[in-house]
Amino acid sequence: MTCTEFLAMLDDLIDDAVTPQLRAELQEHLHGCDHCEVTLSTTRKTIQIYRSHELYDMPSGLRERLHAAIMARCKKGC
Amino acid sequence: MATIQPTAGELEPPHPDVALVERVRGGDVSAYDELVRKYERQLFRIAQHITQNREDAEDVMQDAFLKAYEKLEQFQGNSKFYTWLVRIAVNESLMRLRKRRSGRMVSLDEDVETEEGSVPRDLADWDPDPEQNYSQTELAEILRKTIQGLPPGFRVVFTLRDVDGLSTEETAETLGLSVPAVKSRLLRARLQLRERLSRYFKRRKASTTSGGSK
Numbered sequence: 001m002t003c004t005e006f007l008a009m010l011d012d013l014i015d016d017a018v019t020p021q022l023r024a025e026l027q028e029h030l031h032g033c034d035h036c037e038v039t040l041s042t043t044r045k046t047i048q049i050y051r052s053h054e055l056y057d058m059p060s061g062l063r064e065r066l067h068a069a070i071m072a073r074c075k076k077g078c
Numbered sequence: 079m080a081t082i083q084p085t086a087g088e089l090e091p092p093h094p095d096v097a098l099v100e101r102v103r104g105g106d107v108s109a110y111d112e113l114v115r116k117y118e119r120q121l122f123r124i125a126q127h128i129t130q131n132r133e134d135a136e137d138v139m140q141d142a143f144l145k146a147y148e149k150l151e152q153f154q155g156n157s158k159f160y161t162w163l164v165r166i167a168v169n170e171s172l173m174r175l176r177k178r179r180s181g182r183m184v185s186l187d188e189d190v191e192t193e194e195g196s197v198p199r200d201l202a203d204w205d206p207d208p209e210q211n212y213s214q215t216e217l218a219e220i221l222r223k224t225i226q227g228l229p230p231g232f233r234v235v236f237t238l239r240d241v242d243g244l245s246t247e248e249t250a251e252t253l254g255l256s257v258p259a260v261k262s263r264l265l266r267a268r269l270q271l272r273e274r275l276s277r278y279f280k281r282r283k284a285s286t287t288s289g290g291s292k
């Protein structure tokens with residue numbers, strides 16, 4: 001397996017969408033290739049870090065304003 | 079893990095939102111409040127990620143929930159309420175983004191032809207715990223700045239798929255893209271972010287100065 005072939009399967013590997021056989025082939029490539037090993041681990045870390053950090057707080061009062069807006073429509077409709 | 083395969087003809091239990099939507103249709107506004115509370119954070123986050131503007135994100139969230147409320151009759155039970163809602167929010171977000179860029183076209187196809195990030199270049203390994211080197215504020219700033227640099231068409235896919243956790247199929251359905259298109263954008267988005275974060279997160283000792291991906 002070449003690095004390009006490995007890269008093409010990177011997402012499926014990360015998302016756990018590979019067959020056991022393909023997984024074994026990917027693992028084998030990883031053992032002999034530091035570059036792909038780093039690409040895999042740092043890409044995983046990238047996803048994990050974005051998943052685990054809330055970057056934007058919801059502004060306070062937004063829910064109340066929204067509720068009021070919905071109630072205003074509702075009075076006309078229901 | 080043992081999984082129970084659904085046999086032919088067996089119905090999946092209805093999603094809890096179905097009952098809420100039914101109650102709203104029957105005139106119970108409090109059921110809609112419940113849906114708002116359930117999804118407001120996610121919707122705001124998606125809107126903020128796409129528009130990259132706080133005011134716009136607030137407006138998008140408001141408008142998306144209001145629109146969904148008014149169009150609830152058009153909602154067909156064959157997709158999840160949430161993905162339907164996200165679709166409205168994404169469209170609103172792209173509209174706002176377009177306005178901010180004073181008429182410049184913003185479409186999901188913009189800039190996706192770029193080759194940037196399709197091949198990893200910075201192959202230095204990262205610090206085992208790179209977050210430790212930054213304060214929470216610094217880290218948030220780095221993460222915001224980095225995702226801001228992605229073309230909108232990549233940013234949207236990454237946000238829905240990796241930040242919000244929709245499946246590839248749901249992301250495709252929400253954006254009106256094919257599954258292969260979503261997959262290729264996701265890979266490029268992930269690799270571009272990785273490349274850009276490498277600047278901040280790679281192991282410190284022998285600082286290679288070949289630079290980042292700018």
Ligand SMILES: [Zn+2]
Nearest residue numbers: 003006033036
């Ligand atoms: Zn390789």
